[in-house]
Amino acid sequence: MVLVGCHVSIAGSIDLAVERARERGCDMFQIFSRNPRGWKAKDLDQGTADAFRTAVSASGLGPVVDHMPYLPNPASPDDEIYDKSVAALTGELRRCDLLGIPYLVTHLGHHRGAGTEAGQERVVAAINRALTDAGEGDVMLLLENTAGEKNSVGSTFADLSRILEGVDAAERIGICFDTCHAFAAGYDLRTAEGIEVAFGEVDDRIGLARLRVVHLNDCKGDLGGGLDRHEHVGLGSIGEEGFRRILRHPGVRSLPLICETPVDERRDDAGNIAKVRELAGA
Template structure:
């Protein structure tokens, strides 16, 4: 079954992005990896292959199944949850499952830098309610621990919401939770996601993300994932001519491009500045296909995970959207 999954994914990759001998420079031989798989790495990649496009995939049937699902889609990166989204209490990660996950990643040559686990939506590390804050902080530690066991190097989550407190207080609590988690679990980078500005969420504006980072002691342990739908809904116009470049310029000026670890690729059902978190399939929302063409041809987004979180309707599911995005690479 695993071999069949790999072959299906390989056919999609070859059709979408064929690898020519003259385009490959000094590819390292890696045991168990075909030439198609070796180009997941950074050496010898064409311009299009510097974009690590993938999707958020399910862990149903075992966490290692996420790797197989990504290969089947033709993805070169992926996102996943590390446990149930319905409960604060989750069973410990099974060691044998972790080994299978790492083996699958090695077999298909997925670099940990191109895998971005997504945090539970239950967490609110900025909550003014002590019980919710404590549970969120504990869950953050647990999530980072799972990353460590799986051999993953970064973890993405929604910063939090004020729920009646001030933004400054919320930001301080988020940073407090991060500093605590960093003390408990070494190495894993915590990646803040920009938000749409819906309700009392924090992180819709770049200066809010910068403020959280400013309060984090170890700056090497914090980064940002830019969600295209959230940015557009928050008022950052990536749909206009030159919009992607200008928004990245602004991010660089306010936050710093060296903090950018990943992008969530989503079109938006809502209009510019609507503050609604409503994802749409690529090219079928208010952002439009031109912006995504600019994104996949933006060199500042090379070598980081670009992960779909779109509805994926029948006939235009993740595999088709990944193929479309690669076809836009010039």
């Protein structure tokens, strides 16, 4: 058996996401806890948080994963953007704690020409500030590998390792592995050899124990093309055989798998979840 789900909407009320996940056949699910396209977030009241916790408990689904909104850029050399990004990360850690969500996934952003090393230093400082300002909690922050876009931070597992080494609270940090991003950054996940190279690098540089969640997305672009465009599982450049091999890797099979795939006339969320189970032999 695999533990698979998708990203679901919180429209109307955050607790409604639980039923949406159940309808799609999820074992677990991912959300944005707030509007992902703005800086400001409406505060969560205790009643809303309690309703969410109750719905999750009654559903038997989990773990729940929260994702940072789109605008924050913790690698930014712009002090105003940087400070707003740290505040957003701090706030999201607190929201997860209130909601009882164990994992918060974050992109690491873009250094905007300042250089990879400078971007990494900004990210490390941002994470350390946010974890301190958020206070003690049970939320683990998961750093997501990026797709190798221009000026991006965290496209290789060596990059992620250097950031992890700089974080003070090591026990509060893990990794989210995105298959589309890894392929776009040059990791060939179509072959058994390429998969071993990718996860071998994770193990050597970071440790597989720190890999907590997988974003299971096919890729619309070419290998190493730097294109962050998700495709239905098996219908993109990685393909069905690639995902069969990925889903049989011991470093993946026992982890929560989240599809962040399109919804169109070819397939919906339930269809991608069913395809993952089929390819996994579950």
